[in-house]
Amino acid sequence: MSVRVTPLLLTLLSGSAALGACQRGSEHDATPTPVAATAEPVDPRTLFEPLPTEIEYDATTVALGNQLYHDPGLSVDGTLSCASCHNIAAGGDDGRATSLGVRDQAGPINAPTVLNARYHLAQFWDGRAEDLHAQAMGPMTNPIEMGATEEHVVAYVQSVPDYVAAFEAAGYEEITFSNVAHAIASFEETLVTPSRFDDYLRGDDGALSEQELAGMHAFVEVGCTGCHQGPAMGGTMFQKMGLVRDYFASRGGELTDADLGRFNHTGEERDRHQFKVPTLRNVELTAPYFHDGSVAELDDAVRIMGEVQLGRDLSEAEVADIVAFLEALTGSAMTLADVTIPPALPAAPSVDQGEEPGAPTAEGASVELK
Amino acid sequence: MSVRVTPLLLTLLSGSAALGACQRGSEHDATPTPVAATAEPVDPRTLFEPLPTEIEYDATTVALGNQLYHDPGLSVDGTLSCASCHNIAAGGDDGRATSLGVRDQAGPINAPTVLNARYHLAQFWDGRAEDLHAQAMGPMTNPIEMGATEEHVVAYVQSVPDYVAAFEAAGYEEITFSNVAHAIASFEETLVTPSRFDDYLRGDDGALSEQELAGMHAFVEVGCTGCHQGPAMGGTMFQKMGLVRDYFASRGGELTDADLGRFNHTGEERDRHQFKVPTLRNVELTAPYFHDGSVAELDDAVRIMGEVQLGRDLSEAEVADIVAFLEALTGSAMTLADVTIPPALPAAPSVDQGEEPGAPTAEGASVELK
Numbered sequence: 001m002s003v004r005v006t007p008l009l010l011t012l013l014s015g016s017a018a019l020g021a022c023q024r025g026s027e028h029d030a031t032p033t034p035v036a037a038t039a040e041p042v043d044p045r046t047l048f049e050p051l052p053t054e055i056e057y058d059a060t061t062v063a064l065g066n067q068l069y070h071d072p073g074l075s076v077d078g079t080l081s082c083a084s085c086h087n088i089a090a091g092g093d094d095g096r097a098t099s100l101g102v103r104d105q106a107g108p109i110n111a112p113t114v115l116n117a118r119y120h121l122a123q124f125w126d127g128r129a130e131d132l133h134a135q136a137m138g139p140m141t142n143p144i145e146m147g148a149t150e151e152h153v154v155a156y157v158q159s160v161p162d163y164v165a166a167f168e169a170a171g172y173e174e175i176t177f178s179n180v181a182h183a184i185a186s187f188e189e190t191l192v193t194p195s196r197f198d199d200y201l202r203g204d205d206g207a208l209s210e211q212e213l214a215g216m217h218a219f220v221e222v223g224c225t226g227c228h229q230g231p232a233m234g235g236t237m238f239q240k241m242g243l244v245r246d247y248f249a250s251r252g253g254e255l256t257d258a259d260l261g262r263f264n265h266t267g268e269e270r271d272r273h274q275f276k277v278p279t280l281r282n283v284e285l286t287a288p289y290f291h292d293g294s295v296a297e298l299d300d301a302v303r304i305m306g307e308v309q310l311g312r313d314l315s316e317a318e319v320a321d322i323v324a325f326l327e328a329l330t331g332s333a334m335t336l337a338d339v340t341i342p343p344a345l346p347a348a349p350s351v352d353q354g355e356e357p358g359a360p361t362a363e364g365a366s367v368e369l370k
Numbered sequence: 371m372s373v374r375v376t377p378l379l380l381t382l383l384s385g386s387a388a389l390g391a392c393q394r395g396s397e398h399d400a401t402p403t404p405v406a407a408t409a410e411p412v413d414p415r416t417l418f419e420p421l422p423t424e425i426e427y428d429a430t431t432v433a434l435g436n437q438l439y440h441d442p443g444l445s446v447d448g449t450l451s452c453a454s455c456h457n458i459a460a461g462g463d464d465g466r467a468t469s470l471g472v473r474d475q476a477g478p479i480n481a482p483t484v485l486n487a488r489y490h491l492a493q494f495w496d497g498r499a500e501d502l503h504a505q506a507m508g509p510m511t512n513p514i515e516m517g518a519t520e521e522h523v524v525a526y527v528q529s530v531p532d533y534v535a536a537f538e539a540a541g542y543e544e545i546t547f548s549n550v551a552h553a554i555a556s557f558e559e560t561l562v563t564p565s566r567f568d569d570y571l572r573g574d575d576g577a578l579s580e581q582e583l584a585g586m587h588a589f590v591e592v593g594c595t596g597c598h599q600g601p602a603m604g605g606t607m608f609q610k611m612g613l614v615r616d617y618f619a620s621r622g623g624e625l626t627d628a629d630l631g632r633f634n635h636t637g638e639e640r641d642r643h644q645f646k647v648p649t650l651r652n653v654e655l656t657a658p659y660f661h662d663g664s665v666a667e668l669d670d671a672v673r674i675m676g677e678v679q680l681g682r683d684l685s686e687a688e689v690a691d692i693v694a695f696l697e698a699l700t701g702s703a704m705t706l707a708d709v710t711i712p713p714a715l716p717a718a719p720s721v722d723q724g725e726e727p728g729a730p731t732a733e734g735a736s737v738e739l740k
Contacts, residue, residue, distance in 0.1 A: 039620030039678055042612050150514040221681050223725045225613050230640045242412050243595050250409030270419040272599045277575045308409055309592050 021291070044216055045049040049231045050198035051116070051281075051331075057190050065187025066182060067163075073156045074140055076147035082139065082184060086114040088191065091285025092224050097293030098258075099182055102147040108258040110293035114283045118189045120235030125258075125275045125291050128265040132185035134280075137177065148186060160363050193281055193331020199345050200328075208328055215325025218318045227277045234279035238353060239292070241273050244311035248273065251294060258291060283328045338355040381400040411556070414586055419699075421486070427560050431540040434533075435557025438550060442511055443526045446517035447472050450508065452554060458561065461655025462534035468628075474516040478628040480663035485701070486651045486687045490605030494630075494662050497608060497646045498635040500521030500675075502555035507547065520547040550716045563701020565650055570698075577697055585695025588688045593680050602649035603699060608632055609647050612682035615672075618643065621664060628661060654697045669693050 025129055036125035064279065068074065072081045085099045085107075086092050092113030094100075098108035109125055117123065123135035139145040140153055157163045157175050164175065170177045197216075208216065219225065230236040241247050241261065262271035274289050288294065289301040302322050306314040311339075314322070393583065414606050437691045455477075462483030464470075467478035481497055487493065493505035502647040506539045509515040510523055518526075527533045527545050534545065542549045567586075569577035578586065589595065611617050611631065618629055621635040626636065632641035645661050658664065672692050676684040684692070 023658035039612075039615035041606070041618065042614060042616040042678075046616075047610065047613070048641075049638075114511075135614075222613055223593060223596070223614060223680055226609070226679070229610065233404075239600065240417065242409075243417070244412060244591055244593060246412040246416075247409065270606075309596070310593055315605070 027214070042218070042220060044220055045201055047220065047225055048197075048201055048229070048233070050201040051192055051194040051231050053194060053198075054314050055190060055192055058170070058186065060166070060187060061183055061186045061188055064163075064166040064170050065183035065185070067166070067182050068157075073160070074148060074153050074180070075102055075150075076152060080146050082114075082136070085139070088114065090328050091115065091282045092117075093286045095287065099145070101144040105144040107144060108256060109291055112276075112278060113282060113286050114188055115191045115193050116232040118192070119230060119232035120276065120279070121237070122276065125278075126262045128216050128264040131354050132188045133178075133182050136181035136184040136188070140177075140181075150226070152176055153180055174244065187368075194204065195241075195281070195331045197325075197328045205270075209324070211321055211324040212328045215328075216325070218321050219325055222306060222314065222318065222322075223324070224305070227309070228280050232279035232281050234277045236272070237277055238274045239277050241275055242308045245308040247308045247343050249338040250308075251292075256292070257320050261291070280326055280329055282330050282331045287347075298326060302326070360361035376732045392420040397629055399698070404704065411587070412590060414590055415571055418567075418571055418599070418603070418671055419594055419599050420571040421562055421564040423564060423568075424562060425562055428556065430536070431553055433456055434536040434540050436551035437533075437556065438527070438554050439557050444516060444518060444523050444529070444550070445472055445521075446522060449514050452484075452506070455481040455509070455515075459482065461485065461652045462487075462561065463656045465657065467658050469515070471512070471514040474515040477514060480658065482648060483652060483656050484558055485563050486562045486602040486649050487561070487605070489602035490646065490649070491599060491607065493645065494635075495648075496632045496635040502558050503548075503552050505560075506554040506558070510547075510551075523547055537661050562590070565651070565699050565701045567695075569700045579694070581699045584696075585691035585693065585698075588691050589695055592676060592682050592684065592688065592692075594675070594692070595680070597647045598650050602651050604647045604649035604651075605687035607647055608641070609723055610646040611643050611645055612678045615678040617678045620678075621662075626662070631661070650696055651699050652701060654700045658731060668696060670697070 072078050072084070074081065080102055087092045087094060092115035093111045101107055112125060117132060121127070121134060123129040124138070129135035129138060135357045141146050153243070154175055154177055157167075159178055167175050167179065168184075170183065173185075186227055196207045196212075200216075219228075227237065227239050228234045238261075241259075248255060260272055262274040262276075263269070265271070270354060277346045283289075284298060287298065287301075288296045289298070290304075294305060295301045295363075299319050302319050303314055306312040306319075409561045409618055439441070439452045442448050442454070444451060450472055455464045457464060462485035463481045468479055469481045471477055482495060487502060487505075491497070493502060495498040499505035499508060510518050512521060524545055527537075527550055537545050537553075538550065540553065542553075566577045566582075570586075575730070589598075594653055597607065597609050598604045608631075611629075618625060630642055632644040632646075633639070635641070653659075654668065657668065657671075658666045659668070660674075665674060669689050672689050676682040676689075
């Protein structure tokens with residue numbers, strides 16, 4: 001390998017020191033000890049981050065967002081709310097392969113769960129929304145989802161006196177489409193579901209059963225954590241569907257537009273078949289699986305991931321253990337409901353909010369999740 | 371699992387349709403065919419993206435950046451340039467475990483290669499600079515790297531008449547620290563090194579030897595592509611060092627600050643020991659390896675990665691094949707020099723630039739890389 005260095009460079013640099021590259025001695029090298037030939041398994045407690053046990057939020061805004069999230073009045077024909085495809089009581093999705101929009105229009109892709117979505121680096125499978133606020137604006141005006149217009153949404157909300165009062169109480173200067181989405185996103189930010197696994201991560205050795213622990217170690221050992229990491233056990237990166245085996249060819253069908261993944265958003269060749277790694281929190285509740293909703297059972301999903309992403313033919317015992325571990329990631333929905341369905345909007349006449357001891361104030365609240 | 375739905379929600383929603391969740395039939399489900407039991411290996415040509423064979427750049431700005439990049443006058447004592455730690459002729463780094471700054475101060479971390487850095491999602495091992503422009507500002511004023519001040523850099527550049535003319539010719543309104551970094555980054559953007567692997571990806575079946583092809587398939591099959599992907603074969607994500615085996619414990623030493631990785635930048639627990647996945651382009655030239663520079667040989671690096679990241683005990687044949695493949699990722703430095711070391715600054719007296727047929731114009735240029 002040779003490189004031609006033009007004399008002109010040196011001309012310009014005359015008067016200052018010579019080029020620094022390639023001239024420095026090696027007497028200062030302090031190379032760390034190389035790793036041992038056989039390294040110890042990593043401690044999962046160093047690998048994962050527990051979900052918080054407490055989060056802070058603005059109670060007034062979240063209460064408003066909660067109402068809006070569940071309100072079909074935001075859709076063009078009053079039939080669908082955010083909760084239609086992201087049912088908080090059922091794992092944060094709709095249990096369908098791909099979603100149904102207004103007038104029973106079939107959506108192109110599996111609805112991801114809204115639970116713990118705040119921990120995702122971006123929203124939607126293709127990451128086209130940078131945060132929950134941006135995401136919340138999408139479905140309301142998507143013609144095959146809620147099918148409304150921004151004007152419809154704003155006019156509807158303005159027509160409900162309780163909403164008008166609630167927007168004012170939450171400190172919004174006016175009712176705009178963006179503010180509707182902001183309130184909904186504020187509500188979604190509270191949807192955090194700590195589980196027994198988090199108890200384990202915090203030091204409770206008895207929180208997981210023997211099989212769940214075996215599954216946790218298998219999950220690490222076979223490499224699932226390469227993609228499913230962070231507090232949501234996913235959502236921290238985009239990844240190619242079919243890294244080792246060709247997922248799409250072996251699925252046997254034609255490619256859909258949705259199969260192109262993040263390519264649809266960026267147009268970059270490198271993003272073809274890249275999808276945001278889905279969270280595994282509450283995965284027990286979010287069948288069917290994958291962006292195409294093609295797999296109904298969690299054990300099959302684990303088996304296929306092992307094969308197409310990791311090139312591993314997992315044993316039945318490994319699959320069973322990993323499934324047991326994944327089921328330990330299910331958060332308590334009862335706890336969740338306590339957090340996310342607030343007692344009332346401040347302006348609602350039937351509740352004396354703020355007067356009772358311990359009631360959340362309009363300025364802020366902090367709720368223990370577990 | 372049960373969820374308490376507060377009556378107040380329903381009160382507010384009276385008059386509009388009932389809650390949409392959980393109420394929609396399943397008669398429209400159109401589940402795609404599940405994947406076959408045993409899927410075919412993925413075609414690497416669908417997995418990787420070749421580097422471009424041609425890039426466009428502003429020749430005047432790049433020529434200026436090239437000069438600045440190689441100029442030790444930017445350091446506090448005139449001893450170090452960008453090229454000192456990122457020697458383009460030697461793989462884009464300095465061949466040291468960790469770098470040496472001015473006054474022989476030892477740096478904390480292995481210098482990453484500058485080659486193909488434009489394809490990284492962020493710069494530095496911990497991603498603390500969002501792009502090359504932000505990166506270029508770091509080392510000049512880092513006390514243990516080039517040790518200068520912004521004022522020193524600007525004063526030095528202003529003291530060189532050729533620089534003053536070159537900044538004006540490149541269209542900069544004034545010589546500022548940020549503009550110096552901008553010119554350097556513009557030069558770095560041109561450091562793209564297509565290789566025989568890119569010829570293969572574009573359809574030249576004979577571009578890789580049998581062993582290199584075997585290595586490419588092993589690279590995919592064992593899961594290296596889970597992290598090393600995109601045009602730079604890396605730089606698209608952050609990843610935990612020691613996903614399956616504990617890299618740091620088995621290295622046998624104390625943790626350094628640098629070992630904390632992206633945690634140093636974000637302070638988030640989830641980022642502890644996370645590093646930007648390094649590019650594998652020109653990896654043959656960039657020993658020693660890893661953020662700590664602890665491994666001198668590429669085959670050892672491959673072996674350790676297989677173990678600590680993928681939980682695989684790679685066979686000697688697999689290691690040899692993968693190393694052969696990685697060596698096919700080395701770009702042509704001769705070609706590179708042709709691209710990146712321009713004939714002269716516009717104001718340099720010894721070259722009649724722009725008059726010769728085919729010479730790049732000041733407005734823009736496009737160079738075939740291969």
